[in-house]
Amino acid sequence: MEDKFNAFLSTKEIHSDKQGILAGVRVAVKDNISTKDIETTCASKILKGYIPPYDATAVARLKEAGATIAGKTNMDEFGMGSTTENSAFGPALNPRDITRAAGGSSGGSAAAVAGGLVPMALGSDTGGSIRCPASWCGIVGLKPSYGRVSRFGLIAYANSFEQIGPLATNVTDCAKLFSVIAGHDERDSPSVNKPYNFESLKADIKGKVIGIPKEYFGEGVDAEVAAVVRKAIAKLEELGATTKEVSIPSMKYALASYYVTCTCEASSNLDRFDGVRYGEIAPEMNMPWHDAYTKVRTAGFGEEVRRRILLGTFALSAGYYGKYYVKARYARQVIAKDFEAALKECDFLAGPTMPNVAPKLGELTKNPLEMYQADILTVPANIAGIPAISIPCGTAHGMPVGLQLMGRKYDEETILNAALAYEEAQA
Numbered sequence: 001m002e003d004k005f006n007a008f009l010s011t012k013e014i015h016s017d018k019q020g021i022l023a024g025v026r027v028a029v030k031d032n033i034s035t036k037d038i039e040t041t042c043a044s045k046i047l048k049g050y051i052p053p054y055d056a057t058a059v060a061r062l063k064e065a066g067a068t069i070a071g072k073t074n075m076d077e078f079g080m081g082s083t084t085e086n087s088a089f090g091p092a093l094n095p096r097d098i099t100r101a102a103g104g105s106s107g108g109s110a111a112a113v114a115g116g117l118v119p120m121a122l123g124s125d126t127g128g129s130i131r132c133p134a135s136w137c138g139i140v141g142l143k144p145s146y147g148r149v150s151r152f153g154l155i156a157y158a159n160s161f162e163q164i165g166p167l168a169t170n171v172t173d174c175a176k177l178f179s180v181i182a183g184h185d186e187r188d189s190p191s192v193n194k195p196y197n198f199e200s201l202k203a204d205i206k207g208k209v210i211g212i213p214k215e216y217f218g219e220g221v222d223a224e225v226a227a228v229v230r231k232a233i234a235k236l237e238e239l240g241a242t243t244k245e246v247s248i249p250s251m252k253y254a255l256a257s258y259y260v261t262c263t264c265e266a267s268s269n270l271d272r273f274d275g276v277r278y279g280e281i282a283p284e285m286n287m288p289w290h291d292a293y294t295k296v297r298t299a300g301f302g303e304e305v306r307r308r309i310l311l312g313t314f315a316l317s318a319g320y321y322g323k324y325y326v327k328a329r330y331a332r333q334v335i336a337k338d339f340e341a342a343l344k345e346c347d348f349l350a351g352p353t354m355p356n357v358a359p360k361l362g363e364l365t366k367n368p369l370e371m372y373q374a375d376i377l378t379v380p381a382n383i384a385g386i387p388a389i390s391i392p393c394g395t396a397h398g399m400p401v402g403l404q405l406m407g408r409k410y411d412e413e414t415i416l417n418a419a420l421a422y423e424e425a426q427a
C-alpha cells in the first residue's frame with residue numbers, strides 16, 4: 001500500500017477469522033485508539049514505543065465482526081487541532097489536493113478513506129475531529145451521541161466530549177461500521193445500552209421537519225460554502241422534507257465554553273505522561289524529579305499540546321476556577337438546553353459542517369485562535385452530546401463541502417436515514 005498522503009503512522013495489519021458483517025474488510029484506526037500489539041502514539045513523541053496490552057472496545061468489536069485492522073492513522077497530537085498539522089510526524093495531506101490540509105484531528109483516517117487506501121476508518125470526535133476531515137476530504141463521518149459508543153481504550157483528551165465514530169465513502173458503510181461499534185460497555189461509565197441496528201437503515205426524509213439554525217449561516221461562514229449547503233437543503237425539501245428557521249441564541253458562547261473546558265480536561269488527562277516507560281526522550285535521573293519531568297514534557301509534547309496544558313492548568317487554579325471553568329460549564333448547560341429546545345421543534349438540524357473549505361497547509365497554523373474558530377459549527381454537537389453527521393454535498397472553490405445533520409440525542413437513525421435519502425438522490 002503506497003501512502004502518498006501521510007495518512008498512516010503504522011501499517012501493521014491484524015487479521016480476524018470471524019465471519020461477521022465486516023469479514024475481510026480493511027478498517028484503519030486512529031492512533032489514539034488502543035490496539036493490542038500495534039504501537040499507539042496519539043501522534044506524540046511522548047508515547048513513542050507504547051504498545052498497548054489490550055484492545056479498545058471499538059477495536060475488539062471490529063475484530064469480532066471479522067474486520068482486518070489496516071494500521072493506525074495520523075492525527076493532531078492527542079486530538080488537538082483541526083488540520084493534522086499538529087502531528088509530531090508531519091501533516092496528513094488532502095487527497096483532493098495535496099497542497100491542502102486533510103482536516104483534523106482524524107485527518108489520517110479521512111485521507112486513508114478519501115485516498116482509496118481503505119474503505120472505512122475509525123476516528124474520534126471531541127469538537128469536530130471526525131466531521132471536519134470528512135467534510136474537507138469529501139467523505140461521510142458520524143459523531144455518535146455521547147455514550148452510544150464505548151470510549152474504553154480511547155486515550156483521553158477531553159473525555160466529557162469525545163466519542164469514537166466511523167468515516168467511510170458512503171452512508172451505508174458509515175452506518176454499517178457504526179452498528180459494529182455501538183452498544184453498551186460496562187467498562188465505560190457513560191455508556192448506554194443503545195445498540196444500532198444496521199437493518200433499520202433506509203432512505204427516509206419525507207415529512208421530516210428540518211430546523212435551520214440561523215447561527216449556522218452567520219458571520220465567518222464562507223458565502224460559497226453557505227450557498228452549496230442551502231442548495232443541498234433545498235434538495236431535501238424536494239424529497240419531501242419541510243424546513244423552518246430555528247435559533248441557538250447561546251451559540252456565541254460555544255467556542256469559549258468548549259476551549260476552556262477541553263483544556264481543563266486535557267491538563268489533568270495528560271499529566272500522567274512522564275516518559276518513564278515510553279517516549280522518545282527518557283527522563284534523566286541525576287536531577288530533581290520536577291526538573292526531569294519538566295524537561296521530558298517540554299521535549300515530548302508539541303507546542304499546541306503544551307499551550308493547552310498551560311491554559312487548562314491556569315483555568316483550574318485557585319482564584320480562576322470559578323471565573324473560567326465553572327462559567328464554561330454553566331454556558332455548556334445553556335447551550336445544551338438551547339439545542340434541546342430547537343430539536344423539539346423539528347426532527348433534526350441542518351447546516352454546514354465547516355465554515356470554509358480545506359485550507360492550504362500552513363494557512364491556519366500561524367494563529368491558534370483562527371484554528372479554534374474553524375470549529376465553531378462542530379463543537380456545539382459535542383457540547384450538547386447529540387449525534388451529528390457530515391456528508392459531501394458539492395464543492396466550493398474547487399474543494400468538497402460537507403452538509404451537517406444534527407439529531408436528537410440517541411437518534412442517529414433519523415440523520416443516517418436522511419443522509420441516505422440525500423445520497424441516493426445524488427446518484
Ligand code: GLN
Pocket residue numbers: 078079080081082104105124125126127128129130157262375
Ligand atoms: N479541533 C478541536 C480541538 O482541537 C477538536 C478536536 C477533536 O475533536 N479531537 O479541540
